[in-house]
Amino acid sequence: MEVLRENGEHEEEEKKVLVISNELQDLEEKLSRIKVHIPNVVPEFDWNSIDTSQLPASYKTNSAKEQMLLQLADNFHRQYAHLCPDRQPLFLHPLNECGVEKFVSTTVRPTLQPYPELYNWDGCAQFVSDYLTMEPLSSPITPVLKEPVKEKAKKYAVKPPRDLRSKFELQQVSKKEADIKAAQKKKQKEEEEKVMEAEKPTPDPLYGLRVHAWVLVLSGKREVPESFFIDPFTAHSYSTSDDHFLGIESIWNHKDYWVNMQDCWNGCKDLTFDLGDPVRWEFMLLGTDKPLLLLPEEEEEELADEDLDDFDKEEEEKGFDMPPSWVDLIQISRKEFETRCPQGKKVIQYKSAKLEKWAPYLNSNGLVKRLTVYEDPECVRVLEVKGWFENREDMMNMRQLNKKTEVTTEYFSPGHIQGLKAHSYKTMEPETERTMEFYSETRVDGLQKRVENAKEMTEYFEGRSDFLHYRHTVFGRRTKRAQMVLINTELNARPIVQIKEQFHRNPEKPADEDVAERIFMILEGRIMLTYHCKDDYITASKKEFIKWKDVDNKGNKVIMTSDMCISYQVGSSVKNKKLLHLYEMMLKLMEEEKQLRHQVWESETEVLEILKIREEEAAASKLTVSMYDTERNEKSRQQRETMERLMLEERQRQVEQDLDYLAPFLIQMGSTEKMSKWQALRLKEDCLNDFKHHLIDKANLIQARFEKETQELQKKQQWYQQNQLSMTLEDEDAYLTYCSDAMFRIRILEIRLNRHKEMAPQKYIELEEKLCKDPRLTEYLKFNV
């Protein structure tokens, strides 16, 4: 009947589950129910670890009502144990942190939290799971039971491959291949299964013996379509028919406690959660607010409130009601909420992986999460480390280090200078293997990716108006080692061997005038152009320019000859365009080649610059603080504090101004600079007397009005009795209305008078106290007492 979810838990943790799920309960409009069972073996707990001195008295003692509740619970439990002797004892009143027995329902106090993230169950559960730390218990049974596991592994032996002979040769071959493939796949799968089996958690020796507490959210309110479970340690939700939940012993909330009377042979699948059904759910307290699912919400609330107010009077009639919770309201400060976990750090161990979480701003480098993946289940050989960052000034949000390839990849949010999106590298040394990705839409040149190694650089572009999408540069070796100076100028840049550019189709140009690829073979002095393929053609036009010598063997200047350009024009018998055009084209291309070389050098410079900036940023690792974060942002905080102080002062000033009860008397006295003790006393007396008169006047006024009303009513009644017989119906009606009105007025006056009588002495005393404390008088009055 118990439930297996975790490797066991500590009682203290159960407490936490309860306490923290309080707010969840409130957020879920008190729909959640929690069930916990007392573990068979109550482990030793270091009670000294809790500082109980600051806790309110309600933690340390039981009120009379709580005492009575405990007796009721004991009685309930006795009956239960008698009726169901083979069931687990109920978890009714565990010891709290002060060692006092408390009924479980009273440990729940619904509290509304000011964080919108906690309004829905998922955010709330996530917080609770972050806030809790799992501490496994020592197993109550010896681990001898583990042995049969090894035998099991042999069950998955690889089956021999199948006989593959077949009639037709061709078929045979193909079939053979297919079968071999299938067999390989199968083998692989089986091996995987084997590994999986080996890595599978060992069968739980405590299966069905464990108890666990979790949260049940009932359907109905706040548009919850159907009931479901929440596991507080993982914040995952589960269907009520989930296999992991083997059964439910009991359920409680802050109002009542229910024992499950349904059979759990099939886990929780067949359970119904209509807690109003006394056959399926045995309630402990007979309250009027039985949670019938159909009951409207507001009514229920009101009933609950009334119950508390009129508790004493109606106890006998209504049975016993749950006393108010003894726990304090849960207060989660903004800081704690952001910190999530105690100490702001949490480590979760998975199979072959470790996940660490930190609160924002806890780490000076902005690290909030780190996942370490290991090669082996024992978590020794690191495979990969992933770190997530927040609020970094350099916009880096993730860094990934692959230990196998030694490649580090850093990812950036939009907003980094030069639009950097990701950067993967082995070393920060320039002219080595690296890939930089960019947010191309933020860059003027539309650069999307730049891949580099020692001899090549490839750039990919997106959305350019000149349709360029690819540029590949091959570098040669530097001729002179001596020129490897630190200063980066275009002169000592690596010599460029070849630049290749590719373009998308420009729909505005005819295909055979639209260049698809151009290769500048700089060392050989050749330029090759390939155009886009025309529709209905399979070959693309080509041109190859050869930059010949400038002068011929006779020393004449060569401008352009036909053998300087080899061209293949698709679908046109005309061999060459006019030399004039070709020459123009070549001049243009040569100019572009020059620009391109500069461009490549600029790209290299940009890489150097980014590397430099990255190094600086990594060294500084500054964090940004939002200006709305008034806790951390220094400027904002100062502003907020100033504003708060000003407001406070303003308020004080106003209070003083409004209630200067001494002012009229001070004016009477004339000079206020100097006052004798006698004068001060006199002033005080005057003021008090005045107030007394005022109060008496007010009382008299009310009294007078009261008497007047009463007299009038009496007169009217007399008149009525005299004329009763001769009256019309309308007159009678008018008389009756008058009467009820008058009665109402009289009653109001009466109440006011009574209240005034009650309040007057109190007000008088208050004023006296105030006067004693008044700064203008204290000086003179302090020796009076």
Place this chain on the structure above:
Amino acid sequence: MSRLYDTIEPNVIDEELLQKAVEEQGPQEELGQLAKREGIDYKDVLELQLDFRNILKIDNLWQFVNLTKLQLDNNIIEKIEALDSLVHLIWLDLSFNNIEVIEGLEALVKLQDLSLYNNRISKIENLDTLQELQVFSIGNNNLTALENVVYLRKFKNLRTLNLTGNPVCENEQYSMFIAAHLPDLVYLDFRLLDDNTRELAEIKYQYAIDELKQGEAQALAKLVEEQAKQKELEHHTAAYVEYLNGSFLFESMYAEDTEAARLAYLPGMADLLETYKSKFVLICENLFAYGLKEHEKRQAEVSTFYECLQEAIQDSQQQGTKIILDFENDNQGLDVIQNMSNFEIADFKLVKYNEDISQLSDTLMTLEMQTVDQLEEIIKDFERNIADQVSTFIENVQGMMAQCRDLENHHHEKLLEIAINTLEKIVKSEFDEEMPDDARLLFVDKDTIVNAVNASHDIHLLKIDNREDDIITKANSWSSSVIEEVHKNEISRNRNRVREINQYIDHLQEELDNMESLEQME
């Protein structure tokens, strides 16, 4: 006035003048040398400047088909002419000439900037086709009517207008009037039309402008409606059933039938005609609906065919492209061969490259042959399907037309019967109904009346036959033209491809030959 004393002879645009202008304005220095050596094609010239040349008559410009900018200012041109072939012209300057009428600009649909400054023009006209017009300068002319400027409203892109120096500018309402009537204009007479003026103008001419707008809107609506009607009719015509959705055919039968009018006075004819007409129109409408449906079916068939054809062609093209790409990737080492020191290996490689080229040629040709076969097959299928469809259509049309003819025959018999009865009555003087003399003339004897009825019948039958023939001829000619086009396209596609392959192979071969000869030289 100075021209009065000008002693220079009027000039014409001749070869010499053009050559000189082109050379002067063409490429300079090195490029110029090249250009001179090769000669300049007039069709490559984009801009031409022929100002201050005392030109009297525009001529000989037809070769400059790609010209975008032409300056003919400061001449003595009297008539705009011979510009029809310069369809790419964007910029035309005819200022400071002696032009009197705007004309001859209809073909220049791309024109954006037109200057007719300082001429003798008295009316803005004949510019309807220049919808791209942005800048129009017609200052210093003889424009007198302010209303004439409203003509410019139809140029939606017109932003700059120059009218200074025209008599019309003396009108005190001038700028207000123009601001109101040309709301998209930005600059008038080199000055920005500010919002203030525009607002004032709008208020002032609000009524007139509203009326104008309404008129324009109505004209536009009418145009749209007419276009829609025209389109529908075209659609019907394409289905060969135009005007069959009504009594058009029936009425046309009677339109040329002179006897019918007289026979209509026979007793009971009105009812008879009415029923005949309604039945006839019903058949026509059936035919109309059937025609449209069949038309759709034919269109669908054709588009499906072309889709598949395109797919097949694309497929073959992609294969071809891939083969060529593979070849080029495999043989990138030609340069390496060239630079190789070991001649034996180089020779070997060259031989292999040669083989590869012929191999490539074979592969591409085989692919093309295969494509041709494939396409031929589907074209045959298509041909058969189209023929089937058309013949079914024709059969059904004939059937419906036969129904029409039956109706006509039936009507004819009835008519004849009534006519003979009437004749008998008249003969026996029993006929007492009113009948005009014109009709009464028919009833002199039996022959006359029978002839009249028969003549009417013949005309009707002829009309029906003609309509039937019309549909059948059109359907048949459509089917043959569709098939012909498919064949023609396929043949030209095949020829193009074969030519392309040959050309490419030639190119490769030539490259190789060049290299070999180079080697030998070395």
